[in-house]
Amino acid sequence: MDFDLMLNSFPKLLNATLVTLKLLSLSLIIGLFLGFCFAILRLSKNIFINRFAYGYSYLFRGTPLLVQIFIIYFGLGQIEFLRSSALWVILKEPYWCAIIAFSLNTGAYTSEIIRSALQTIKLGFIEAGKSLGLSNKIIFFKIQIPIAIRQSLPAYGNEIILMLKGTSLASTVTLMDLTGVAKYIISTTFKPVEVFVVAGSIYLFLTFLIHNLIKFLEKKYSY
Amino acid sequence: MSLLSFGNSGWGDELFFATLMTLAVSLTAMIIGFIFALIFTPLKLSKNKFLNIIANSYTTVIRGVPELLVIYLFFFGGSGAVMFVASIFGYNEYIEINAFITGSFAIGIISGAYSTEVFRGAIQSIDKGQFEASQVLGLKKPIHFLKVILPQMLRLAIPNLSNVWQITLKDTSLISVTGLVEIMRQSYIAAGSTRDPLFFYSFAALLYLLLTFLSMKLINKLEIKYNRGF
Numbered sequence: 001m002d003f004d005l006m007l008n009s010f011p012k013l014l015n016a017t018l019v020t021l022k023l024l025s026l027s028l029i030i031g032l033f034l035g036f037c038f039a040i041l042r043l044s045k046n047i048f049i050n051r052f053a054y055g056y057s058y059l060f061r062g063t064p065l066l067v068q069i070f071i072i073y074f075g076l077g078q079i080e081f082l083r084s085s086a087l088w089v090i091l092k093e094p095y096w097c098a099i100i101a102f103s104l105n106t107g108a109y110t111s112e113i114i115r116s117a118l119q120t121i122k123l124g125f126i127e128a129g130k131s132l133g134l135s136n137k138i139i140f141f142k143i144q145i146p147i148a149i150r151q152s153l154p155a156y157g158n159e160i161i162l163m164l165k166g167t168s169l170a171s172t173v174t175l176m177d178l179t180g181v182a183k184y185i186i187s188t189t190f191k192p193v194e195v196f197v198v199a200g201s202i203y204l205f206l207t208f209l210i211h212n213l214i215k216f217l218e219k220k221y222s223y
Numbered sequence: 224m225s226l227l228s229f230g231n232s233g234w235g236d237e238l239f240f241a242t243l244m245t246l247a248v249s250l251t252a253m254i255i256g257f258i259f260a261l262i263f264t265p266l267k268l269s270k271n272k273f274l275n276i277i278a279n280s281y282t283t284v285i286r287g288v289p290e291l292l293v294i295y296l297f298f299f300g301g302s303g304a305v306m307f308v309a310s311i312f313g314y315n316e317y318i319e320i321n322a323f324i325t326g327s328f329a330i331g332i333i334s335g336a337y338s339t340e341v342f343r344g345a346i347q348s349i350d351k352g353q354f355e356a357s358q359v360l361g362l363k364k365p366i367h368f369l370k371v372i373l374p375q376m377l378r379l380a381i382p383n384l385s386n387v388w389q390i391t392l393k394d395t396s397l398i399s400v401t402g403l404v405e406i407m408r409q410s411y412i413a414a415g416s417t418r419d420p421l422f423f424y425s426f427a428a429l430l431y432l433l434l435t436f437l438s439m440k441l442i443n444k445l446e447i448k449y450n451r452g453f
Contacts, residue, residue, distance in 0.1 A: 062389075062435045063428040064396035066407060071428065074414065075421035161287070168289030172400065179292050192300035200288045207287035 006194050009185050013199055016181035017206075023095075023167045023177060027102035028160060034103060035110025042115045053111065060108035065166050068105055073097040073173045094173040102170075106163045113159060117152035118144060150221045157214030161207050178202060226417060227426070234413045234423070241409035242430055248327050248395045248405060253388060255331025260338035267343045278339070285336035290329075290394050297329040298401045326398035334391040341387060345380040346372065378449040385442040389435055396431070406430050 041053035060068065076082055076091055090096045121144055129139040171180030182199035186192045229235040259281075266278035285293065306318050349372060357367045399407035410427040414420035 059428075059432070063431045064393040064407070066396045066399070067424055067428045067431060070407075070411075071421065071424040075424050078419065078421045165287075165289040168291040169397075171291065179289055179295075182292060183295050186295060186299050190299065192296050192298075192303070196292060196296040196300070199292060200284065203289060203292070204284065204287045 002191055002194050005189060005191055006198050009195055010198055013178060013181055013202060016176055016178045017202055019176060020167050020178040023098060023102065023170055024164055027099050027106055028163060030103035031106030031110055034107030035114055038107065038111035039114035039118060042111060043118060057108040057111050060105050065101065065105050065169055066172065069098060069101040069169055069173055072101045094175055098170040098173055098175055102163065102166060105166065106159060109159050113152045113155045114148060117148040120151060121147050153214060153218050153221065157210065160210050164206055164210065226419065226422065237409050241404055241406045245395050245405040248323065248330065248398060249392045251327035252330035252334055252391050252395065255327060256334030256338045259332060259335025260342050263339045264342040267339060268346060282336045282339055285333055290333055290397050293333060294329045294397055294400065297325050301325045322401045322403035326401055326403050330391060330394050330398065333394060334387055337387045337390060338384065341380050341383040342376065345376045348379055349375050381442065381446050381449055388438060392434055
């Protein structure tokens with residue numbers, strides 16, 4: 001064990017953790033929004049809208065995240081029309097490509113989580129709202145959504161942790177996130193175990209934090 | 224379409240063999256994972272605190288650290304570790320491990336952590352009476368496990384194992400960073416030499432979808448088989 005290397009690499013890896021956290025939080029926010037929209041589309045009675053939302057989640061859950069990033073980062077640049085459009089400012093940056101891929105990916109998983117939470121709400125709650133004379137809108141926002149949030153918290157916590165691990169793929173499109181920097185240090189020093197221990201501990205610490213945050217929220221919102 | 228033709232002019236045969244490679248790595252990794260699960264599930268369920276801690280740290284660490292990082296550890300550290308073990312036995316030559324073994328081992332250890340959790344959950348949800356009944360009947364330990372616990376456990380574990388299989392299948396795409404020519408690596412090569420990344424990566428996505436779709440069909444059949452009588 002080379003403790004000097006571990007001490008020296010720690011600040012570098014900690015700096016890279018900021019990139020990881022930025023990627024994670026931005027894609028989670030966009031993904032949550034996407035997931036919410038697609039969950040509602042999934043519940044729609046129109047078969048086309050329904051199928052579209054199902055296709056989206058099937059496509060993104062059935063293929064590896066790595067393929068999705070590569071399609072967006074390497075593939076989209078090939079389309080002449082995109083290259084000349086204003087979108088190119090965003091799509092030429094690996095950072096934004098990674099965020100788009102992560103958001104779409106976590107959006108697909110989140111939509112499934114929210115959909116199943118919305119579907120498992122007991123009919124009695126909705127009927128109670130109706131018999132109180134509440135409008136559909138109020139029933140949705142004041143009864144269904146709060147219950148669904150509580151219901152989906154454990155599964156969403158898992159999704160956050162999966163996404164934290166997913167951000168490591170940003171290193172494949174030249175981003176220097178925690179895994180990217182770890183790989184760089186490994187390939188320059190050839191000390192994989194030491195770097196793995198430090199980088200792995202940072203990841204584990206983040207997982208631990210997320211796990212406890214979700215536990216706290218679960219307790220807070222339990223009824 | 225000519226890009227996908229078989230033979231020297233197209234990438235069809237290359238991609239076909241790459242798909243077989245992906246399947247081979249996934250299956251090997253899944254089997255290695257089962258072996259790990261067979262070792263760690265008893266440790267997890269044991270009453271010994273120390274053994275519990277070992278098994279728990281295995282599943283927690285592996286499930287909390289990105290797959291890519293684990294693969295880098297094996298890729299850069301694998302041959303070093305093997306050489307170290309070999310040097311204890313007096314063998315000091317350079318040993319290079321091939322990418323297939325490193326990759327399947329790395330993915331196998333990851334899928335083993337998930338399988339361990341699945342088996343633990345399945346065994347724990349078997350009714351206590353089943354354990355007591357086979358004790359009362361005086362069944363020997365191996366028979367008790369093979370004839371009483373295993374069939375019931377499999378029924379409960381199959382839906383979750385199919386999730387593990389999906390995760391494993393998708394994780395194999397990460398081995399491409401070590402240079403093993405599976406779907407992802409082959410698409411990368413093809414995309415590089417034809418300058419048509421959009422087509423090849425989309426095709427790779429399609430291949431993965433096909434693999435997950437077909438394996439789901441197969442697993443559903445298994446599920447029905449193990450669910451008869453329930």
